[in-house]
Amino acid sequence: MTDRLDGGRSPASSFGRTRSRAHTDPADPLTPFRILVVVQVTAALLAGLLGAIPAADPELRRADTAIALALLAFSTVVWFVLPRFRDDIGLDIAITIDICIAGFAAAFVPLQSGQFEVGLGLVIFGVFAAYFRPRRRFLAHLLFIAVAWTAGAAINPRLPTVTDVVVVLLAICGISLMVSTMAERLRSQALYDSLTGTLNRRGLELLAAPVAATAARTGTPISLAMIDLDSFKAYNDEHGHIAGDLLLADLTDAWQRQLRGTDLIARYGGDEFALVLPRTSEAEARELVSRLTAAHPARWSAGFGLWHPGEDLYDALAHADRALFAAKRSRTPLPQQPGPAGANDGGTLPA
Numbered sequence: 001m002t003d004r005l006d007g008g009r010s011p012a013s014s015f016g017r018t019r020s021r022a023h024t025d026p027a028d029p030l031t032p033f034r035i036l037v038v039v040q041v042t043a044a045l046l047a048g049l050l051g052a053i054p055a056a057d058p059e060l061r062r063a064d065t066a067i068a069l070a071l072l073a074f075s076t077v078v079w080f081v082l083p084r085f086r087d088d089i090g091l092d093i094a095i096t097i098d099i100c101i102a103g104f105a106a107a108f109v110p111l112q113s114g115q116f117e118v119g120l121g122l123v124i125f126g127v128f129a130a131y132f133r134p135r136r137r138f139l140a141h142l143l144f145i146a147v148a149w150t151a152g153a154a155i156n157p158r159l160p161t162v163t164d165v166v167v168v169l170l171a172i173c174g175i176s177l178m179v180s181t182m183a184e185r186l187r188s189q190a191l192y193d194s195l196t197g198t199l200n201r202r203g204l205e206l207l208a209a210p211v212a213a214t215a216a217r218t219g220t221p222i223s224l225a226m227i228d229l230d231s232f233k234a235y236n237d238e239h240g241h242i243a244g245d246l247l248l249a250d251l252t253d254a255w256q257r258q259l260r261g262t263d264l265i266a267r268y269g270g271d272e273f274a275l276v277l278p279r280t281s282e283a284e285a286r287e288l289v290s291r292l293t294a295a296h297p298a299r300w301s302a303g304f305g306l307w308h309p310g311e312d313l314y315d316a317l318a319h320a321d322r323a324l325f326a327a328k329r330s331r332t333p334l335p336q337q338p339g340p341a342g343a344n345d346g347g348t349l350p351a
Contacts, residue, residue: 032091032132033083037075039124040098044071059110067105074101086213095129095141099148106152115158119168122149126176131183138180145172193267195245196252204266204274208313211264211278215309222307223285225275226320228328230299232271247298254295259288274317282306301327 044067051064074097082090102125106118122145129141146169153165191203199207215222229235229251236244248271255273259265264276277285282304289302303324307316 029088030083032128033078033094036091036094036098036128037079039128040071040075040078043121044068044075047071057110060114063105063109063114067101070101074098091132092137092141095125095133096144098125099141099145103148103152106149107155109156109158112158112160115153115156116164116168118152119149119172123172123175126172127179130176130180135180135184138176142173142176145176196248196267198252198256198273199264199266201266201268204264204268204276205313207264208276211262211276212307212309212313215278215307220279221281223277223280223282224305224307224316224320225277225285225289226268226303226317226324227273227275227289227300228302228324229271230301251296251298255292258292258295268317274320276307303327 047064048068051061051068053061074094078090078094082094084090085093099122102118102122105121106115109115109118126142126145129138133141149169149172150165153159159165159168191199191206193200211222214220232244235247248267252265252267252273255265259275262278266274266276268274275285275289277288280288285304286302289304293299301324303320303322303326305316305319305323307313
């Protein structure tokens with residue numbers, strides 16, 4: 001059997017460790033809802049305290065009390081109801097309604113200082129959307145924030161000049177866009193392999209979850225493939241690790257140009273890669289992977305499996321990895337189509 005970067009360990013042991021790490025650090029989909037509820041309750045308590053001050057203007061007290069009650073009532077909906085919505089739509093609904101409440105406050109708060117505080121509060125919702133929502137949804141929320149703030153300031157012109165309104169608007173947009181840009185960079189660093197540009201294990205885990213959810217609803221199959229380069233350790237020993245890195249980057253770039261937009265590819269470790277292929281039978285997965293041989297002269301072995309509904313991702317990948325291990329041990333070649341010169345040169349990597 002060809003040497004592997006995992007030192008020849010069995011696939012069962014390596015997948016067992018991977019699965020235990022994945023389950024000790026889960027991506028909790030309720031976290032953003034909980035944070036939003038904390039923000040809402042904090043704002044409600046602050047508004048309630050202001051509304052309870054006896055010396056305050058009666059109109060201001062009524063407005064603060066109404067805002068406090070609205071936020072408290074809606075926080076229960078955010079906690080118990082909205083997380084049940086599919087595709088994380090509940091979080092977008094929560095942000096939208098919070099923006100509406102803030103816009104109402106900006107339109108009817110009776111003091112200049114109160115309107116300014118509402119503007120600062122909208123910064124919080126902009127930052128929240130920037131961190132927790134995809135880029136397009138965040139931009140939609142940011143546009144709605146700008147409209148709500150501008151409309152509230154137009155209905156209730158408490159701030160002395162238009163410049164004050166614009167300054168608050170620029171602060172909301174500037175801070176939110178900065179956080180969004182930083183969050184995108186952090187996600188890229190956390191979810192993608194820096195060498196090949198493919199997903200890493202964590203990225204595969206997160207992006208495969210909605211693929212599995214969609215397949216469960218539609219009844220379509222998901223195929224998995226584990227790919228391991230042949231003789232990669234020997235190639236590294238002969239040509240050096242820099243050459244090996246360049247080979248991996250070039251190879252994965254060629255693969256990604258051949259894969260469909262819905263397919264997921266991840267660098268699983270060293271020279272081993274995982275593919276998640278939605279709406280694909282195992283036979284179709286074999287055909288798709290065999291077509292990758294025409295994209296690059298490097299040779300590899302592959303194992304395949306189906307991701308059954310309700311099955312853990314790492315259990316499903318373990319089936320494909322065992323098939324890969326068996327293919328390596330038996331030296332069973334992957335069915336190949338004619339490729340560029342060197343593609344069928346007996347399992348060696350290009351010099």
